[in-house]
Amino acid sequence: MWAIRRASLRIKSQSLPSVTFRACNVNIDTTSSSGMDNTPLPVFDGSLLLSRFYSQSRGPQGSFIGNHSFCSQAGSETEKESIKEADMSGSESESESESELDLLDAEEETVENSERERRGSSGLFKAVAESSTMTVKKALDKWVEEGHDLSKSEISYALFELRRRRMYGKALQLSEWLESQGKVEFSERDYASRIDLIAKIRGTQKAEAYIEKIPESFKGEIVYRTLLANCVVNNDIKKAERVFNKMKDLSLPVTSFACNQLLLLYKRTDKKKIADVLLLMEKENVKPSLFTYRLLIETKGMSNDITGMEQVLETMKAEGLEPDLRLQAVLARQYIYAGMKEKAKEILKEMEGNNLNENRGAWSSLLSIYTLLGSEDDVKRVWDACKSNPRVEECINAIEAFGKLKKVEEAEAVFDQMSKKWKRLSSKHYTCMLKVYANNKMLVKGKEIVKQMSESGCRLGALTWDALVKLYIESGEIEKADSVLNKASQQFQVKPLFATYMMILDHYAKKGDVHNAEKIFHKMRLAGYVSRYRQYDSLLQAYINAKVPTYGFRERLKADNVFPSKALAARMEQVDAFKKTAVSDLLD
Incomplete structure (x- = not known):
């Protein structure tokens, strides 16, 4: 069968958290073929995927499994990875997008079959969307009293549109009202939708209780x-693993969706465990999806292993899968980060196709990727294709693109066009323009856009506070940025983003x-951001720059289960209060 099966037998009857053996202990025969007989389609060769995943561009192939370049080079690659993650965070949130699209697709399917032509005219959706948070129930009661339609397709459409607009609170109120009325029979997907909404609004603990x-x-x-997907969105490793193991205990099928969630979680938090998930997928005969390969x-790209990245791509194609636009966008970005601009341009050419005007699905990604290349002409060319009838996402990406290219007037022109086309903008749209002002240190205009947001009744969410903090930091007002962060967390009951705290800590x-560095570090812990390597790395830099000795720093790392890289350990030596020197040895 598979050459790796001998090692994967250790997974039997074990829960996932305990299955943390290292791939370097596994002997993998990369020349053996998959043993799935009588199958005309390409099959998942777990040995090949693991070997391609861990292969390195340097050194003999026989040693690639033990290298673990992702984690062993944490100190030297932390800054590079942070930059890449920051660039990509605006383009997509994979975990949320996959789980969210899964639920959206289910709701849209009902709409599509019978009443898609009525989009934009749903009375139920308008009744909920136009009511205040306090009056949703009254609006729904009135809707029924007036004898309006409460069909499955009408409900599905309303939930679909509320989700699409990220009006999760009102979507949850609609779902709760429907269940309380007892007029609609819930399916498993309806319950799943409720759990997703509860997790988003009230947290995973309440969702689990439901x-x-x-x-x-x-x-x-x-x-x-x-x-599970919502636990991954929150980077809650323990709870995510517990939910996954409960699924196995209940003998529920192990799907690529669930495995993908774990891969995404470990990609962010502990790349060593990725091998464990791939071994589990092999054991359970779970074929990797396009999302898995992405x-x-x-x-691989974020670890600067372009050769390994291309080998994984070859394995994917051998399985009969071709890159979609999202995967092509990932490839193009990673080539740019690696300084391989010509290869990135080849991918972009494939994304554009023969006729840019007829390939609208690629426009949003092209705007952001051409920005990474610094190609102003291409950004303008793509926007010219969009601007006669742009979508919201295209407008947002164009504003971000022009802002990063220091073309503030062009960004403002897109924002004005967006404001005229859609009379009521959300905080997300205003925040996009606020980021442009923050990145270009335009404090006055930044304050004006925040004032417009407030006057329009928009709620200032975590992303808005993140942009506002950056605006003050870029303008040299660190104390004001710190004050803004306090207001966000205390007065407005908003949990600031991890990146927002890190901006001030850095x-x-x-x-x-x-x-103040220690103060922010403490606030992050209170906010639920368990100490990570990145936080300690920044905190240690404060001591180094202040030329102040540290006390118990190693013990703090150990208590939080954070293992220092060689680079971090070397920096710790610089400010170790009990560091041994030639003089101290004599005195001792």
Whole structure:
């Protein structure tokens, strides 16, 4: 069978957290073929995928499994990976996008079959969307009293549009109202949709508690994988692993969706465990999906292993899968990060196709990728194709693109066009323009756009506060940025993003302000951001720049289960209060 099966036998009857053996202990025969007989289609060769995933551009192939370039070089690659992750975070959130699209597709399918032509005219959606948070129930009661349609397609359309507009609170109120009325029979997907909404609004703990109230016959794989996806969005490793293991305990099928969620989680938090998931997929005969390969390709690219990335791509094609636009965008970005601009341009040419005007699906990605290349002419060319009848996403990407290219007037022109086309903009749209002003250190205009947001009734969410903090930091007002962060977390009950805290922590570290760096570090812990390598790396830099000795730094790392790289350990020596020197040895 598979050459790797001998090692994967250790997985039997074990829960995932305990299956953390290292791939370097596995002997992999990369020349052996897959043993799936009588199958006309290409099959998942776990040995080949693992070997392609861990192969290195340098050194003999026989040693690639033990290298683990992703994690062993954490110190030297941290800054590069942070830059890449920052660039890609605006383009997509894979975990949320896959789980969200899965639920959206299910709701849209009902709409599509019978009433798609009525889009934009749904009375139920308008009744919910136009009501305030406090009056949704009244609006729905009135809707029924007036004798309006409450068909499955009408409900599915309303939920679809509320989700698409990220109006999760109102979508949850609609779902709860429907269940309380008892007029609609819930399916497993309906329960999964409710769990997803609860997790987004009230947290995964409340969502998990709701599962206990669901009839046993509906507690299937879709329900649990929805909870799993939300745990991954929150980077909650322990809970995600616990949910995955519960799915196995309940004998629910192990799907590529669930495995992809774990791959995404470990891609962010512990790349060593990726091999464990691939071994599990092999054991359970779970074929990697296009999403699986996209995660692996991106992980290889972010570790600067372009050869390995291309080998994983070859394996994917051998399985009969071809890159879609999203995977092509990942490839193009990774080539740019690696300085291989010509290869990136080849991918972009494939994305454009023979006629750019007829390939609208690629426009949004092209705008952001051409920006990475610094190609102003290409950004303008793509926007010219969009601007006669742009979509919201295209407008946002164009604003971001022009902003990064320092073309603020062009970004403002796109924002004005967007404001005229869609009378009521959300905080996401205003925040996009706010980022442009922040990146270009335009404090006055930044304050004006925040004022417009407030006057239009937009809620200032975590992304808005992130942009506002950056605006003040870029303008040299670190104290004001710190104050803004306090207001966001206390007065407005908003949990700031991890990146928002890190902006301020990095700035204090650069100044050598140990007191305030420690203060922000503590606030991050209170906010639920368990200490990571990145936080400690920045905090240590504050001590180094202040030329102040540290006490118990190694013990703090150990307590948080953070293992220092060689680079971090070397920097710790610089400020170790008990560092041994020739003089100290004599005195001792």
